[in-house]
Amino acid sequence: MAIVLYRVDERLIHGQVVIGWGHELRPEAYLLVDDELAESEWEQELYRLGAGAVPVDFASVEEARRRLGEWREDARRSILLTRDIRTMRRLGQDRLLAGASVNLGGIHHGPGRTEVLRYLHLTEEDREDLRSLTEEGAEIAARDLPDAPRVPLSTLLKD
């Protein structure tokens, strides 16, 4: 499997991903799945800057669903990122992410969000989306950095 990490992280490519996970997993590509970013060249230019020499691919959810198989068979090791849970859920619809581990990174405080972990704030819709992703076979856990404790979804959604 060439996609070595599926991660939801509001900031997409940033220090935690490039230094923290990057040093651990040595990715040869980043795959950014986001409908708006896929259309916005000036933003792509900025996110590419954060990845250093590692190439970055941008795809809409629809395109990503089409290319997921190809990415998984690719010899390159890649990290797939979405900026929100909804996008990851749309990507995983119809059991496309069954058996995959989905990592929850940083989602920070905002309107309608409650703190679950220091780096993770969820809305009601987020919780719904996470449940549905799990029902479709994805294995979800939060962990901001590779050496941080892994918090499984069952703990996150416990009230």
Next chain:
Amino acid sequence: MSRSLPTGVVVSAFVRSLAIQGSWNYRTMLGSGFAFALLPGLRHLYGGASDEIRVPVERHLEHFNAHPYLAGVALGAVLRLEADGADPEMVRRLKLAIRGPLGSLGDALIWATVLPGVALAALTLAWLGAPAWVVVTVFLVLYNAVHVVLRIWGFRAGMRAGREVGRVLAGADLAGWTRRIEPVVVLLLGALVGAVVGGAGGLVEAGAPWLALTAVAFLVGLFGGHRTWRPAAVLTVVAIGAVTLIGGLT
């Protein structure tokens, strides 16, 4: 709507950007400093009346982070976009996208390369026998020259490019500069360590007790230098320094 900003406003925004860390905090980080630096521009564009300016100021008070010396790139770009009457949502997205690269490029270039490099250059001068005031002056002038030039360049680049600033940053190849300066820093470090250990008046010449003390300091730094233990590590090194100094004087 595209409006040009008077030079006074632009200069004022830049001068304020020198204090962008002035109200750094864990919640918004550079956010309030960013709004503070942007304020002359916003006042010019929205008028000074408190009600009209409230909304744009609040937008820019939100969380923002970047390397302080490169934050001017974002500030310049945002100032330009505000003057062009850009959609606030687009400005927000620019700030979201640019903070990561400005942080990582700046950290690698300044904290990990230029700062240790300039410090080592100054220490090399001291080792070569330059008087203390020369060493300190060279350090201060060199270090400040780099960050002031970088800040002016970044702010102007942002002002000129607006939302296309990513292309300008990619073209400037800051990561390439980091790679070019790094070998020099490593060379200076190697030369200095060699001189301090084996050179004239060095540790080997000073004798076993000094070598042992240095070894202790090194090990404390290596194992105790972790963030959590930093106060303990600093205290140990200061204590060793004090002992060394007193030993040297008597």
